Every structure is written in structure tokens, then in C-alpha cells.
Amino acid sequence: MxxxxxxxxxxxxxxxxxxxxxxxxxxxxxxxxxxxxxxxxxxxxxxxxxxxxxxxxxxxxxxxxxxxxxxxxxxxxxxxxxxxxxxxxxxxxxxxxxxxxxxxxxxxxxxxxxxxxxxxxxxxxxxxxxxxxxxxxxxxxxxxxxxxxxxxxxxxxxxxxxxxxxxxxxxxxxxxxxxxxxxxxxxxxxxxxxxxxxxxxxxxxxxxxxxxxxxxxxxxxxxxxxxxxxxxxxxxxxxxxxxxxxxxxxxxxxxxxxxxxxxxxxASGWSDLGGWDAVWRESGPDDDGVVAHGSATAIDCRDSLLRSEDSRMEIVGIGLQNVVAVAMPDAVLVADASRTQDVKTAVAALKAKGAKQAEAFPLDHRPWGWFESLVIGDRFQVKRIHVHPGAALSLQSHHHRSEHWIVVEGTARITVDDEVKLITENQSVYIPLGAVHRMENPGKVPMVLIEVQTGSYLGEDDIIRYEDVYSRT
Structure with missing residues (x-):
């Protein structure tokens, strides 16, 4: 074999x-x-x-x-x-x-x-x-x-x-x-x-x-x-x-x-998708040479790629020719189709000015699922957290922030210090600053909750892990 x-x-x-x-x-x-x-x-x-x-x-x-x-x-x-x-x-x-x-x-x-x-x-x-x-x-x-x-x-x-x-x-x-x-x-x-x-x-x-x-x-x-x-x-x-x-x-x-x-x-077809021009070719352009993917609409366009990666982000092109436009929740690329190999130059420019979009993806993938930041302020942050069936976050605490969790899909098993309880859709729990806590998904469907953080520092490194099934302690 x-x-x-x-x-x-x-x-x-x-x-x-x-x-x-x-x-x-x-x-x-x-x-x-x-x-x-x-x-x-x-x-x-x-x-x-x-x-x-x-x-x-x-x-x-x-x-x-x-x-x-x-x-x-x-x-x-x-x-x-x-x-x-x-x-x-x-x-x-x-x-x-x-x-x-x-x-x-x-x-x-x-x-x-x-x-x-x-x-x-x-x-x-x-x-x-x-x-x-x-x-x-x-x-x-x-x-x-x-x-x-x-x-x-x-x-x-x-x-x-x-x-x-x-x-x-x-x-x-x-x-x-x-x-x-x-x-x-x-x-x-x-x-x-x-x-x-x-x-x-x-x-x-x-x-x-x-x-x-x-x-x-x-x-x-x-x-x-x-x-x-x-x-x-x-x-x-x-x-x-x-x-x-x-x-x-x-x-x-x-x-x-x-x-x-x-x-x-x-000779039976191959591409390394080395640029957006290759994605356009492999996506099967219509008779006008247009590919409209996701929440995208093309009006009187020619030889163009319009692509939205978020159902909440509508992208509309009117009268475009030889254009690549790709929309993400946190960044949009618009380029002449002949210049798609220069995208790496744009990434280098974003890194040079310290833009997190250069390297960080809107969804932060973790072994238990993923999260995305919805709103970020000086002393607060709102996240959407998706936990896979049977998965669990680490048992942890924070020095600088408290958290409020609201379950919007599925059921969560919540640990806060010595208390363990189940909360379901439209129920919530408060995590005081310094409390030892964990969230788990005991069900067979994904669990989604909204997390509201408040405090003087909201960085991902403000975590003390005590137990973790993924060996990150």
C-alpha cells in the first residue's frame, strides 16, 4: 500500500x-x-x-x-x-x-x-x-x-x-x-x-x-x-x-x-490555487466570465470575481471588468484581475502598519470549536463562542476581567468555583473576576453562547489554566 x-x-x-x-x-x-x-x-x-x-x-x-x-x-x-x-x-x-x-x-x-x-x-x-x-x-x-x-x-x-x-x-x-x-x-x-x-x-x-x-x-x-x-x-x-x-x-x-x-x-485538470485568478478559473465563470460566490451580485460585469465569505456581507458589483473583489467580515480586497499576484505585497503592507487583519482570521479556531469578537471597546468585549458536541474549554480563571455568558443555542454545563449546573437557551450565568470556571457542551449538537467581558485588560493571554483535556496547561 x-x-x-x-x-x-x-x-x-x-x-x-x-x-x-x-x-x-x-x-x-x-x-x-x-x-x-x-x-x-x-x-x-x-x-x-x-x-x-x-x-x-x-x-x-x-x-x-x-x-x-x-x-x-x-x-x-x-x-x-x-x-x-x-x-x-x-x-x-x-x-x-x-x-x-x-x-x-x-x-x-x-x-x-x-x-x-x-x-x-x-x-x-x-x-x-x-x-x-x-x-x-x-x-x-x-x-x-x-x-x-x-x-x-x-x-x-x-x-x-x-x-x-x-x-x-x-x-x-x-x-x-x-x-x-x-x-x-x-x-x-x-x-x-x-x-x-x-x-x-x-x-x-x-x-x-x-x-x-x-x-x-x-x-x-x-x-x-x-x-x-x-x-x-x-x-x-x-x-x-x-x-x-x-x-x-x-x-x-x-x-x-x-x-x-x-x-x-x-492532463486531466490541476491547479495549486496560487492566486485569486486561479480561483476564478476553477470556479467556472459564466458566459460573461463572471463568478459570483456567496452573498454577491454582479450587474453588467465582465471577467470578474465577486466573492462574499459572510452571509451578513452583501457585495455588489456594477459595470466591473477584470476585477477581483473578496469580502470578509473584517477586510475587503479589491484588485485588478491582472494584479492578483501582488496580494502578498498588500499583506506585507498591512503587517508593517500593525493591522491584525494581515494574519489573524476573524474566527479564532480552538480545539473545542471557535469564537469571534463581535464588538470591542476600551473596557468590554462581546464574543460569539461555538463549542462542538462533547467538547470542553479549560478550567480557568482571569486576573483582569469578569464575564457574563448567555446561551443562545444548545445546552451548556457551567462550572463556577464549586458550583456545576446546566443552562439552556436564553439562560445566563455571571463569572466574577478571579472565579475558577469552565464551559462544556454535554449535548449532541453545537452549543453557542454570547460572552460579554468587562475589565481593565481583555487579552487572550489573561488565562490561568488548571485543567485542560487538550494539554494546554
Whole structure:
């Protein structure tokens, strides 16, 4: 069986304001009714695949388990990276972890933020690459280019792709992201493919390649695994050892240096959703080239994307052409469609001026659910808190604030010092400053309450935890 290795620790900025550091695009429903991460996991399930191995950041670990549970997938292991060190250390960590149980096993490395509309065709391409991988080759998957794209790296084939039927073809070289003139020439030549960043190889073959081409990476990554700490079913890699690993991509570390490379052409649809222009293409524009998503209305518009991510936020476009407009509860992007790659520049500008919208998502996701701030004043804050069925917040107290909780959906079990009681819709409870308290959802449906905080300091760090089922004490 092939073990899918899902990489989902990234925090891309090119799809701001929907994708942010605290909640990046792989966990969003950008295309279809599932998140990109869920779609990636589903694409790699079946009798030929083992349970997935997931590499992610600490902040996303509970989002990963929640989203996999929602589609009925139980991961084989979830490895937490203390910090992003690019793809080479992540792939090496996955290989060293899998070596413990099956040194001759197969691993398929895939980013978790791609769109692949035809999952069956993709699995068929994987099957075509499996023989070459079992023979010791490092197999990558190249996408038939549909335009002279400057945002992707390319693969030059040592042979003719013909009709791009998936089959093993020797790979001549990797090519960096080109300028538009070079991209035009490569598209015209017919023997260049987009580099998908998806790889298939045996555990033994990739470890041999690291030993031969990037041996300095092995010691720190192995130490990070050996010194890693189990945490509620996760493996936390050792931070000190991991920090000693070079920040380098798998392409630079191994693939561009290896001689045993094979590429499988793939022409059945693919996108890495690297910008809002890609989202527009993958969303199926109408006859006028318009995509209106969510609470969006387009009047006499052409070749534009209008997208609202909040039912309370109506966005209306009139007479627009080649415009991207994306509305969130706390931020709105309006851009010329040809300038969508400059969104990352806007994020950098927001960070420079200290705007929290640069990185913080409106919903603050926690292992028990999420909350959003509705109103913030000098000495008060109003939040909406959503608690999953069976979940519980930590037993905690605050130095600087008191709280008033009003249940608006479901039932809450409330602890305040020595008193424990159930409160239901339209009932409330007061939490005095300094009281030890906790809220739980004992029911089978989500519980929602409105929290009113008052006090001299309302920061999230004003929490003393005494007990926590998620080991955050």
C-alpha cells in the first residue's frame, strides 16, 4: 500500500483575505463543498492507500483532526513541525518515521492545497508511476501546461509527451519559474510540464537520495524525531533539533541533483490555487466570465470575481471588468484581475502598519470549536463562542476581567468555583473576576453562547489554566 504524506503546514498569503497565517487556504472551502485539505485526503483514500501521514503546524493540529473526522478518515499519524523549514525536512521526517514500520514502503507526497477535479484520473496516474517507484525511481507528476504560466516551476522531459497519456518518461531537468518570454518558448516546444510538487517513491529510495545529495539534513531531522514528544495522539518534533535543519525545498535538496528521476504526465485538470485568478478559473465563470460566490451580485460585469465569505456581507458589483473583489467580515480586497499576484505585497503592507487583519482570521479556531469578537471597546468585549458536541474549554480563571455568558443555542454545563449546573437557551450565568470556571457542551449538537467581558485588560493571554483535556496547561 502507498502511504499518502499530506503537507499542510503552510500559511500562504496570495489568497488574502480568505487565507491568513492563522487559518490558511488549505482549510477553506474555496472550490466545491469540501476544504482543499479534505479533498486532498479523499483523493488519496482507497484500497491501494494506507491511512495518511499528516505534517502540520501546532496551531492547525486540531483543525486537521476535525476536518478528517468530518469526512470519516482516521490518520495514521500527525506530525507537528515546530516551525516551517520548507519541504525537504518535512519529506525527510515522513520517510524516517515510515522507515520504522516499513522501510520498503511507498510514500506519495502531496501538498494539501491543490485542486484536482478528476480524482479517478489522478489515482490512475499514481498507478502508472508506481512500477517505476518500486524499481527505485523518484517519480514526480508533471501537469500539461495550458498557458505560459510564470508562477510555476517547470519540468523538461527527456522525450516526447505525445498525447500526455500518463506513463513513465525520463526527466531531463527542473526549471525555475520563468519570465513570460521563456514561458512562451517552453509552451511552444511541447516537452515542458508544470511542476506539480507531487512525488512518489519508496521510503528506501528517498532516504538513499538524501544520504547521497543532502546528508547534512539527516542528523537534525532524525534527532527531531527521536526526541519528539507524543501529545494527545500527535508527535511533536523536538524544536531545538528541528531548528538545526536547513530551510530548503525537496527540489533543491534532492530532485535537481538525482539521476533516477521519472515524470508522469498528467492532463486531466490541476491547479495549486496560487492566486485569486486561479480561483476564478476553477470556479467556472459564466458566459460573461463572471463568478459570483456567496452573498454577491454582479450587474453588467465582465471577467470578474465577486466573492462574499459572510452571509451578513452583501457585495455588489456594477459595470466591473477584470476585477477581483473578496469580502470578509473584517477586510475587503479589491484588485485588478491582472494584479492578483501582488496580494502578498498588500499583506506585507498591512503587517508593517500593525493591522491584525494581515494574519489573524476573524474566527479564532480552538480545539473545542471557535469564537469571534463581535464588538470591542476600551473596557468590554462581546464574543460569539461555538463549542462542538462533547467538547470542553479549560478550567480557568482571569486576573483582569469578569464575564457574563448567555446561551443562545444548545445546552451548556457551567462550572463556577464549586458550583456545576446546566443552562439552556436564553439562560445566563455571571463569572466574577478571579472565579475558577469552565464551559462544556454535554449535548449532541453545537452549543453557542454570547460572552460579554468587562475589565481593565481583555487579552487572550489573561488565562490561568488548571485543567485542560487538550494539554494546554
Amino acid at each position: 502507498i502511504t499518502p504524506v499530506l503537507l499542510c503546514g503552510g500559511s500562504g498569503t496570495r489568497l488574502w483575505p480568505l487565507s491568513r497565517k492563522s487559518y490558511p487556504k488549505q482549510f477553506a472551502q474555496l472550490v466545491g463543498d469540501k476544504t482543499l485539505f479534505q479533498a486532498s485526503a479523499e483523493r488519496l483514500r482507497g484500497p491501494e492507500f494506507a491511512a495518511p501521514l499528516v505534517l502540520t503546524a501546532s496551531d492547525f493540529r486540531f483543525i486537521v483532526t476535525e476536518q478528517l473526522a468530518a469526512i470519516g478518515i482516521d490518520p495514521g499519524a500527525i506530525v507537528i513541525e515546530p516551525e516551517g523549514r520548507n519541504t525537504a525536512p518535512a519529506v525527510l521526517a515522513a520517510a524516517l518515521w515510515l522507515e520504522k514500520s516499513d522501510p520498503d514502503g511507498m510514500m506519495l507526497v502531496a501538498p494539501s492545497d491543490h485542486v484536482v477535479p478528476d480524482a479517478d484520473a489522478f489515482r490512475a496516474a499514481v498507478a502508472e508511476g508506481e512500477k517505476a517507484a518500486r524499481d527505485g525511481d523518484l517519480v514526480t507528476f508533471g501537469i500539461k501546461p495550458g498557458r505560459p504560466e510564470t508562477g510555476y516551476g517547470y519540468l523538461e522531459l527527456d522525450g516526447d509527451p505525445g498525447d500526455f497519456t500518463p506513463r513513465a518518461i525520463p526527466l531531463k531537468r527542473f526549471v525555475e519559474k520563468p519570465d513570460i518570454a521563456t514561458a512562451d518558448k517552453m509552451l511552444a516546444s511541447g516537452n515542458f510540464l508544470w511542476n506539480s510538487g507531487v512525488f512518489l517513491f519508496s521510503v528506501r529510495a528517498i532516504l538513499d537520495a538524501f544520504r547521497q545529495h543532502c546528508s547534512d539534513l539527516i542528523a537534525p531531522v532524525q534527532a527531531a524525531i527521536d526526541k519528539g514528544q507524543p501529545d494527545l495522539g500527535f508527535l511533536r518534533l523536538d524544536p531545538a533539533a528541528w531548528a538545526g535543519a536547513e530551510d530548503i525545498s525537496i527540489d533543491y535538496a534532492v530532485m535537481e541533483r538525482a539521476g533516477n528521476l521519472t515524470v508522469i504526465p498528467y
